[in-house]
Each structure stands twice: as structure tokens, then as C-alpha cells.
Amino acid sequence: MTKKKAVLTVTEDLSNLFERPAQGRAEPKRKAKTVNDRLTVEKALATVMRQMEISGNRQRTIDDYQTYVNHFASKTGIVYVDEITADKIYEWLAGMDVVPQTKLTRLKCLKAFLSRCFDNGWIKTRFWRPITIKVDSRVKEGATERDIKTLLSVLDLGDFVQLRDATAALLMFKTGIRVNTVAHLENKHVDLSEKLLRLDGEIMKNRQDLLLPFDNALARMLEVLMKQNDAIRREYGVDNDLVFITKKGGPVATSPSNNNIQKRLNKYAKKYGLKNINPHALRRGFAKSLLEKGASIVDISKALGHSDLAVTTQYLHMDKEEIAKNLRKYL
Known part of the structure; x- marks a missing residue:
């Protein structure tokens, strides 16, 4: 085995972590330049x-x-x-x-x-507000515990790329972070001693800091992955602190629309027939799992980094009847 191939082999034993599941502020207004007193x-x-x-x-x-x-x-x-x-x-x-x-x-x-x-005062009325496009809403499923366990059981955690992908999938399912946040995650954001993601606004879509806890299994996988990352970076002379890197030490995403983790998850979903293994489904699965365990909509909304509760209720596909039923418990 060549030295470069050896660095991609994970020597830590992760075989006992998972089992295959049983089947069954804004800028002040400024006057823009105009042409003949008309703004283009x-x-x-x-x-x-x-x-x-x-x-x-x-x-x-x-x-x-x-x-x-x-x-x-x-x-x-x-x-x-x-x-x-x-x-x-x-x-x-x-x-x-x-x-x-x-x-x-x-x-x-x-x-x-x-x-x-x-x-900015360039238009006097909001004449465009009534204009809309009707789109049939389709209920999007979230990943389940069984989905994620099946994925983790079929991947070879002794192979660096598959370990990386498995860790990314589990991280999204257990913390609800977006795949773009995953791609920009650095070592400083992962507190292994406290089992906590310490996310700063720089890598968050809503620009807000966030703390998200994770469990022992994910902590172990992150620990092994970060150790393996160090070996790969040394081998290829790469200088970064990213948690998710390519097998040559570079970033996994070159743009929001070109993310290697997302592509790999889509590949696994097709190969193993796992329709809910994709970033959106994993994030929805996290939210639905919290709801089923009794978490409040406010907490779920904060964890997802949503701007308001309306977005979260749509995300969870909660209709007005379901919300009314839940509220009746507190009367």
C-alpha cells in the first residue's frame, strides 16, 4: 500500500457504533442617480x-x-x-x-x-403585493432513525471518504445544520469535551450564533474524522482547519451549488434505495424528531435558525387543525 493510500485508511475501530436496523442594521436611504430625473x-x-x-x-x-x-x-x-x-x-x-x-x-x-x-422612496405604493403564483404543496418527508442507521450500516467507516460522508449525514440528522454550514465547519466550532457545536454567525445563513449539542456516537465519529483530517493535511501540505475535507485535504464545497457531500449523499441514496438520505430530508428529520419528543416549536425554530415560527410550521407541515389540537392541551 502506498503512503498516500494509507493515509485514507481509518485505523480506529468504529464497528460497534451502529447496527443495521431490522427490516420491516440597514444603510440610510440615498438618492440614486437618475437620467432626466427618471430613475432607471x-x-x-x-x-x-x-x-x-x-x-x-x-x-x-x-x-x-x-x-x-x-x-x-x-x-x-x-x-x-x-x-x-x-x-x-x-x-x-x-x-x-x-x-x-x-x-x-x-x-x-x-x-x-x-x-x-x-x-427608498422610489415607488409610492406596493402594487405588486397581490401578485402570486399558486404552487401545489407537496409534503416532503424527513429522514428517520431507520434511514440514518441503514446508511451508517452499509458504509465502510474504515474508508476516509465514507467515514466523512457518514459523519456529515449523522451531523445533519442530529443537529439540523444546513449542508452549506457543514462545508464551512472548522475545528473551532466543534467542542468535543462538551459535545457541543459552537456555531458563529459567519457560517450561518441567518448570521446568528448558535449552540447545538450532540451525542456520544457523533462525538466519537467527529474525533476520529478530525484526527484523520490532520494526517491527510500533513501528507498533502494543505493548510486549513475544516472538519470536512476532500481526500487531498481541500474544501468539500467550491460554491453553494457544488457541494461534494451533497453529491455523495445523493449517490448513496440511489445505490441503496434510501429516498430520504439528502441534506433537506436529514434536516427535516431532525426537526420532526424533536417535535415527536416534545420539544417546543420555539426551540425547534431556534435550532433550525429560522427567521420566524411560520417558516418552522411550514417546514414541519403543521396545519391549523394540528396546531389547534396541540394548543388545546394547555387550556
């Missing part, structure tokens, strides 16, 4: 993007604004902000040959841009 969409968008950057919005969000606002202006032939009307928005939507969910995503970006124009 181009100038308005540039100003809004600067405001978003100063406010700390993620680059991906800013890029979405730019893409869809430019698409709207291009398809409708609109040059000035004061030309934007509800009819023009409907015209734009009608011209799209895409599924309703994609239309809704693009509409949300355009609405968000128009809301910022309103806040």
Missing part, C-alpha cells in the same frame, strides 16, 4: 445591491436579485422604475416556460427588489 432600473438595482452588500446579505442572494431583475427588465423592455406595473409583471410571468415553483422563486426576487425600491 439599472441604477436602482446597483444601489440596492450596494445596500445589500453593506447590510451583510450573502453574495448568492445578491446575485439572484441581479439575475431576475435584469431578466424582468429585458423581457418586458422596461428601462425606468416608474414604468413597472402589475400588468408588466403578469406579462413577464406569462412569458416564462417554466414550472410554477420556478416562477414563484423569480417573482419573490422581483418583489423583494421592489420592496427595497419602496423603502
Whole structure:
């Protein structure tokens, strides 16, 4: 065995950890530059993007604004902000040959841009608010304990890549963190002595610090993985403190849409017939598990890093009847 291959072999014994389950603040308003006293969409968008950057919005969000606002202006032939009307928005939507969910995503970006124009005093009314796209809601399942145990039982924890993937999957299922957070997790965020994730706002979508506990099995896997990471980084001369790395020591994600962990989980799901082994399902599984164990919606919402409770109830697919039933217990 070559030295480089040897560094990918995990010598710690993890065979007894799992068994296969039985079957069965914002920038002040500023006046944007205008052409002949009329504000162009181009100038308005540039100003809004600067405001978003100063406010700390993620680059991906800013890029979405730019893409869809430019698409709207291009398809409708609109040059000035004061030309934007509800009819023009409907015209734009009608011209799209895409599924309703994609239309809704693009509409949300355009609405968000128009809301910022309103806040800056460039538009007098929120005429766009009644415009919506109806999308049939599909209940998305969350991963179960059986799903995660099946995955862990079929993966070879003696192989570095499979150990890394198994640890990432279990981490998402046990703590509910997003796959993008997983990719940016550093050693400083993992407190093995206290069995606690100490997440800072820099790697969180909502920019809020968060503490999340984890169990003994996950602590053991993280300990072994981090030890193996050190050996790989030394072998390839890589300088980083990431918890999840490639077999040559680099980051597992080069962009939000190119994440090696997500790709590997999709591969395992297809190979082993595990439909709920993906980042979203693992995160939903975490939330549903907490709910079943009696955790409050407020605590679950905080753990997931959601902006408000409405998002969490939608995430858990809790309808108004179910909420009323739960509340009746406290009357």
C-alpha cells in the first residue's frame, strides 16, 4: 500500500457504533442617480445591491436579485422604475416556460427588489403585493432513525471518504445544520469535551450564533474524522482547519451549488434505495424528531435558525387543525 493510500485508511475501530436496523442594521436611504430625473432600473438595482452588500446579505442572494431583475427588465423592455406595473409583471410571468415553483422563486426576487425600491422612496405604493403564483404543496418527508442507521450500516467507516460522508449525514440528522454550514465547519466550532457545536454567525445563513449539542456516537465519529483530517493535511501540505475535507485535504464545497457531500449523499441514496438520505430530508428529520419528543416549536425554530415560527410550521407541515389540537392541551 502506498503512503498516500494509507493515509485514507481509518485505523480506529468504529464497528460497534451502529447496527443495521431490522427490516420491516440597514444603510440610510440615498438618492440614486437618475437620467432626466427618471430613475432607471439599472441604477436602482446597483444601489440596492450596494445596500445589500453593506447590510451583510450573502453574495448568492445578491446575485439572484441581479439575475431576475435584469431578466424582468429585458423581457418586458422596461428601462425606468416608474414604468413597472402589475400588468408588466403578469406579462413577464406569462412569458416564462417554466414550472410554477420556478416562477414563484423569480417573482419573490422581483418583489423583494421592489420592496427595497419602496423603502427608498422610489415607488409610492406596493402594487405588486397581490401578485402570486399558486404552487401545489407537496409534503416532503424527513429522514428517520431507520434511514440514518441503514446508511451508517452499509458504509465502510474504515474508508476516509465514507467515514466523512457518514459523519456529515449523522451531523445533519442530529443537529439540523444546513449542508452549506457543514462545508464551512472548522475545528473551532466543534467542542468535543462538551459535545457541543459552537456555531458563529459567519457560517450561518441567518448570521446568528448558535449552540447545538450532540451525542456520544457523533462525538466519537467527529474525533476520529478530525484526527484523520490532520494526517491527510500533513501528507498533502494543505493548510486549513475544516472538519470536512476532500481526500487531498481541500474544501468539500467550491460554491453553494457544488457541494461534494451533497453529491455523495445523493449517490448513496440511489445505490441503496434510501429516498430520504439528502441534506433537506436529514434536516427535516431532525426537526420532526424533536417535535415527536416534545420539544417546543420555539426551540425547534431556534435550532433550525429560522427567521420566524411560520417558516418552522411550514417546514414541519403543521396545519391549523394540528396546531389547534396541540394548543388545546394547555387550556
